[in-house]
Amino acid sequence: MTNTLFPVFLKTDTAHFLIVGAGNVGLEKTETLLRQNPTIRITIIGIQIHLRLKQIVDSYANITFFERPFEENDLAEKDFVIIATDSAEVNLNVRNLAKGRGIKVNAADQPDLCDFYLGSIVNKGNLKIAISTNGKSPVLAKRMREYFTAIIPDTIDENLAVLHQFRSNHKGDLQQKLKDLNTITAAFSVQKKPGFWNKFRRLFAIN
Ligand SMILES: C[C@@]1(CC(=O)O)C2=NC(=C\c3[nH]c(c(CCC(=O)O)c3CC(=O)O)Cc3[nH]c(c(CC(=O)O)c3CCC(=O)O)/C=C3\N/C(=C\2)[C@@H](CCC(=O)O)[C@]3(C)CC(=O)O)/[C@H]1CCC(=O)O
Numbered sequence: 752m753t754n755t756l757f758p759v760f761l762k763t764d765t766a767h768f769l770i771v772g773a774g775n776v777g778l779e780k781t782e783t784l785l786r787q788n789p790t791i792r793i794t795i796i797g798i799q800i801h802l803r804l805k806q807i808v809d810s811y812a813n814i815t816f817f818e819r820p821f822e823e824n825d826l827a828e829k830d831f832v833i834i835a836t837d838s839a840e841v842n843l844n845v846r847n848l849a850k851g852r853g854i855k856v857n858a859a860d861q862p863d864l865c866d867f868y869l870g871s872i873v874n875k876g877n878l879k880i881a882i883s884t885n886g887k888s889p890v891l892a893k894r895m896r897e898y899f900t901a902i903i904p905d906t907i908d909e910n911l912a913v914l915h916q917f918r919s920n921h922k923g924d925l926q927q928k929l930k931d932l933n934t935i936t937a938a939f940s941v942q943k944k945p946g947f948w949n950k951f952r953r954l955f956a957i958n
């Protein structure tokens with residue numbers, strides 16, 4: 752097995768993230784988290800802070816910043832750590848201390864230090880797709896995000912609302928409910944769109 756990653760969808764309302772490093776990468780990762788949940792709880796540590804990140808910190812009550820070097824106690828009561836300093840030594844130290852406490856770690860440019868990777872995310876209301884290339888090509892993950900964002904209509908969220916309603920109101924037994932749900936979603940079946948995968952193959956020049 753060469754790809755053993757298991758995607759999960761994390762509830763961010765209850766999670767507290769620690770970001771160590773407040774430069775370009777710290778900024779990018781903060782924006783990435785905020786894009787999914789503007790009220791996500793984040794603590795950021797950095798000796799110096801990127802100007803734009805300072806503006807973000809100042810405008811979000813849910814983000815706390817400490818302008819100093821990382822200390823072990825920063826890990827207290829954190830659920831996840833994103834490591835983004837420009838010192839490989841500091842990054843490794845933070846990772847080892849976090850591991851000792853059972854806290855899961857992402858290190859921006861060091862896959863070997865990561866317990867989890869951040870994915871590229873397609874957002875269509877309640878439909879969310881997370882994309883990974885198993886660390887092989889983040890830029891392809893970005894391209895795939897752009898592709899799926901373009902081809903999936905925004906109105907999919909309206910379809911979801913109707914389906915949710917139907918699902919909640921259905922009075923039949925489970926077998927009947929499943930049958931009916933499959934029937935009313937038949938328009939989304941791949942078999943109904945034979946041209947789709949050919950177009951996809953052409954786009955990515957796959958033989
Ligand atoms: C998906 C996304 C999420 C996010 O970070 O938010 C993400 N990277 C994104 C973009 C991106 N990152 C990089 C480029 C420059 C082009 C290139 O190198 O390809 C671009 C493209 C761009 O910016 O346009 C540089 C880079 N990234 C990593 C390395 C180190 C290495 O590979 O060894 C290097 C080289 C550093 C160097 O050379 O110095 C490593 C990782 N990057 C990952 C995630 C994880 C694997 C995800 C997967 O399985 O695919 C992993 C393993 C760890 C992690 O960071 O979680 C986000 C897309 C957001 C979007 O949707 O737009």
Ligand SMILES: NC(=O)c1ccc[n+]([C@@H]2O[C@H](COP(=O)([O-])OP(=O)(O)OC[C@H]3O[C@@H](n4cnc5c(N)ncnc54)[C@H](O)[C@@H]3O)[C@@H](O)[C@H]2O)c1
Binds near residue numbers: 774775800859
């Ligand atoms: N900028 C990018 O897009 C990019 C892309 C790929 C990889 N990287 C790598 O990622 C790392 C970070 O890049 P960057 O551009 O964010 O660097 P940066 O210099 O902008 O930021 C580094 C941050 O780490 C902080 N820091 C250093 N030692 C610390 C400590 N002991 N405790 C707390 N904070 C500490 C600094 O104060 C600063 O806020 C570098 O190793 C870089 O090579 C960067």
